[in-house]
Amino acid sequence: xxxxxxxxxxxxxxxxxxxxxxxxxxxxxxxxxFIMVTQPNNIVDATNLADRTRxxxxxxxxxxxxxxxxxxxxxxxxxxxxxxxxxENNPNLFFMWVLCTHWSGGAGVAALTGLFRxxxxxxxxxxxxILGGFKRQLIDYTSMGVGTRLLVNQFACHKTNAVYSNQKxxxxxMRCVNNLQEHFDVFNGTAALSAQxxxxxxxMIAASEAFVKYRRNLQVLSHMAARDKRHVYSKxxxxxxxxxxxxxxxxxxxxxEDFFNGVxxxxxxxxxxxxxxxxxxKRNNFGYNRNSTILTNAGIAAVxxxxxxxxxxxxxxxxxxxxxxxxxxxxxxxxxxxxxxYENFVQEMADExxxxxxxxxxxxxxxxxxxxxxxxxxxxxxxxxxPLSEDDRNKSASSQDDATWxxx
Amino acid sequence: xxxxxxSVCKRMMGRQTYDNTTIMQCSEMLTGFTTAxxxxxLKHPTTILNAAQIAGVNxxxxxxxNPADAQMPWASDEYSTNLMQCFMTLFNPSTYVYDNSxxxxxxxxxxxxQVMVAFADxxxxxxxxxxxxxxxxxxxxxxxxxxxPFCPAKASTNIKVxxxxxxxxxxxxxxxxTPLAWREVPFSVDFSASRILRDTYALSETxxxxxxxxxxxxxxxxxxxxxxxxxxxxxxCDRMDNAIDVVYLMRSFCADELDTPSLLDATKIHTDxxxxxx
Numbered sequence: 001x002x003x004x005x006x007x008x009x010x011x012x013x014x015x016x017x018x019x020x021x022x023x024x025x026x027x028x029x030x031x032x033x034f035i036m037v038t039q040p041n042n043i044v045d046a047t048n049l050a051d052r053t054r055x056x057x058x059x060x061x062x063x064x065x066x067x068x069x070x071x072x073x074x075x076x077x078x079x080x081x082x083x084x085x086x087x088e089n090n091p092n093l094f095f096m097w098v099l100c101t102h103w104s105g106g107a108g109v110a111a112l113t114g115l116f117r118x119x120x121x122x123x124x125x126x127x128x129x130i131l132g133g134f135k136r137q138l139i140d141y142t143s144m145g146v147g148t149r150l151l152v153n154q155f156a157c158h159k160t161n162a163v164y165s166n167q168k169x170x171x172x173x174m175r176c177v178n179n180l181q182e183h184f185d186v187f188n189g190t191a192a193l194s195a196q197x198x199x200x201x202x203x204m205i206a207a208s209e210a211f212v213k214y215r216r217n218l219q220v221l222s223h224m225a226a227r228d229k230r231h232v233y234s235k236x237x238x239x240x241x242x243x244x245x246x247x248x249x250x251x252x253x254x255x256x257e258d259f260f261n262g263v264x265x266x267x268x269x270x271x272x273x274x275x276x277x278x279x280x281x282k283r284n285n286f287g288y289n290r291n292s293t294i295l296t297n298a299g300i301a302a303v304x305x306x307x308x309x310x311x312x313x314x315x316x317x318x319x320x321x322x323x324x325x326x327x328x329x330x331x332x333x334x335x336x337x338x339x340x341x342y343e344n345f346v347q348e349m350a351d352e353x354x355x356x357x358x359x360x361x362x363x364x365x366x367x368x369x370x371x372x373x374x375x376x377x378x379x380x381x382x383x384x385x386x387p388l389s390e391d392d393r394n395k396s397a398s399s400q401d402d403a404t405w406x407x408x
Numbered sequence: 409x410x411x412x413x414x415s416v417c418k419r420m421m422g423r424q425t426y427d428n429t430t431i432m433q434c435s436e437m438l439t440g441f442t443t444a445x446x447x448x449x450l451k452h453p454t455t456i457l458n459a460a461q462i463a464g465v466n467x468x469x470x471x472x473x474n475p476a477d478a479q480m481p482w483a484s485d486e487y488s489t490n491l492m493q494c495f496m497t498l499f500n501p502s503t504y505v506y507d508n509s510x511x512x513x514x515x516x517x518x519x520x521x522q523v524m525v526a527f528a529d530x531x532x533x534x535x536x537x538x539x540x541x542x543x544x545x546x547x548x549x550x551x552x553x554x555x556x557p558f559c560p561a562k563a564s565t566n567i568k569v570x571x572x573x574x575x576x577x578x579x580x581x582x583x584x585x586t587p588l589a590w591r592e593v594p595f596s597v598d599f600s601a602s603r604i605l606r607d608t609y610a611l612s613e614t615x616x617x618x619x620x621x622x623x624x625x626x627x628x629x630x631x632x633x634x635x636x637x638x639x640x641x642x643x644x645c646d647r648m649d650n651a652i653d654v655v656y657l658m659r660s661f662c663a664d665e666l667d668t669p670s671l672l673d674a675t676k677i678h679t680d681x682x683x684x685x686x
Contacts, residue, residue, distance in 0.1 A: 240585075350560070365656050382536075
């Protein structure tokens with residue numbers, strides 16, 4: 001068997017190998033040094049923002065995503081990013097991520113052997129083969145553009161001075177994003193091909209970041225309360241605080257300039273114009289007005305190669321143009337995730353769902369307009385109105401009072 | 409004003425299917441932007457246009473797109489509702505719109521009378537919601553297969569404010585537990601000149617640095633309606649990575665009511681004005 005091949009191993013074997021590696025690496029000083037100590041060309045001056053943001057630059061996060069690939073490197077052998085980070089009960093995937101992209105590097109087998117030797121462990125030949133089979137595929141997440149910049153800015157500005165903390169939370173956000181993409185079946189591939197879904201992806205990045213921020217804030221609050229024994233929150237107080245923390249985190253993300261550029265303004269700058277001119281892809285519109293017929297065959301092949309779901313779909317690609325192929329393309333290229341999201345939105349609006357109310361709270365703070373966002377809330381102001389009084393007669397629409405008429 | 413129940417809203421906001429020319433002419437009436445080229449503007453019905461002619465005029469309404477395109481455009485949602493088309497049958501000058509719209513929005517006289525009587529009864533009884541009124545309003549509109557998004561929620565009248573800091577610890581907890589009337593909820597709790605609380609913290613900030621930073625901070629104590637200087641305040645979290653250094657206040661729905669549907673309870677329409685319905 002090839003020394004560094006994943007072919008022939010089951011998924012559980014791969015995960016076993018990863019867990020073994022993880023447990024070994026955690027006790028390895030060299031590896032921990034790699035994780036926790038500043039990397040060359042990474043941070044030069046911790047007080048300099050530009051240098052701090054470089055934490056996310058080439059060393060740990062952005063340049064390469066690891067994909068499980070066999071030597072044949074056929075699409076069927078490749079584990080997608082969603083599968084890779086979206087599974088429950090996996091080892092700490094962020095460590096795995098770092099490990100695959102930079103720890104093992106070009107000398108993967110040697111590094112792995114050294115790691116196990118230092119731990120006085122014998123590496124299972126199968127595990128060595130599996131772990132050596134990790135290879136890089138250059139997919140530049142930085143060219144996802146605004147989303148990544150949002151992450152960079154947020155983490156550089158609002159986190160503590162622990163580099164590890166940045167990396168850990170970046171990993172958490174990325175995992176959240178990939179889980180969301182998988183859950184809603186939003187396209188996940190190279191930057192160029194994902195460009196049509198950028199609004200949705202950027203929204204998911206923002207939501208994930210808010211969630212991580214919210215979780216961290218709750219941790220801080222509970223830690224401070226327990227450490228100093230200062231507050232004993234009642235259940236009601238705790239609920240109020242938790243709701244306020246969620247509101248804070250979401251609002252903070254929504255007031256970010258990158259959110260504005262990547263979600264709100266993106267639509268205006270990048271979507272509308274080409275769509276209206278008839279030059280662009282209608283899938284641009286949040287995937288809502290999807291229309292596969294204007295895609296070229298080359299584009300189809302590229303997307304399917306990147307986002308393969310089964311070998312059967314690849315086979316179907318070879319079929320001539322026709323209804324079957326169209327159906328395949330709809331499944332592969334333009335999942336109707338937006339239809340589903342929109343239906344959920346309409347339903348949750350009618351149900352007065354908590355998400356709708358949170359959104360309204362945020363919009364009242366961030367939109368700088370109280371009028372535009374209450375048009376779909378017919379009862380919104382009723383509870384804040386007082387009954388009509390005698391004085392209101394003069395202010396009514398049928399009033400003969402000149403000043404009232406002018407205003408109305 | 410009457411609170412609208414979800415069933416009434418669904419009827420009002422229900423969507424019917426209209427042809428794109430009707431939708432375009434409705435849009436023209438409300439926005440003032442015509443989709444017709446010069447010289448054709450007065451033609452009836454509107455000349456079939458392509459999207460390129462709309463582009464650059466009004467991007468939102470331009471998403472109506474080419475009428476030949478079967479894709480559902482966003483803007484048509486708003487012009488396809490029963491409420492909007494009901495309005496159009498009365499006020500749109502185009503007979504084309506009227507002819508198309510009235511087929512789905514004809515309101516018989518007895519239904520109109522029913523609504524007027526129900527309104528009069530409600531005013532007479534001085535109740536904002538009555539079963540007869542809801543039934544009458546529901547009968548005005550046809551039911552549609554789908555509806556545009558709406559939320560029948562009512563805004564909270566009292567809101568709990570999570571204070572960033574307070575005069576003392578007991579004060580902080582007291583404020584956390586004591587709701588404010590919605591009118592009293594401030595727009596901003598900190599009004600330092602540089603909005604320093606939202607600035608980037610130095611990674612190496614010490615306790616002394618933190619105290620210096622807070623010298624320039626003034627907070628608005630909404631409960632006491634007074635200014636609170638930063639240095640002398642009690643801060644719930646006093647570390648650099650504190651969680652309450654940035655506070656965005658809730659303005660619409662308070663924490664207690666986030667996951668509770670509003671009750672459409674009847675309240676008074678007027679302050680017992682005698683003969684108001686006459």
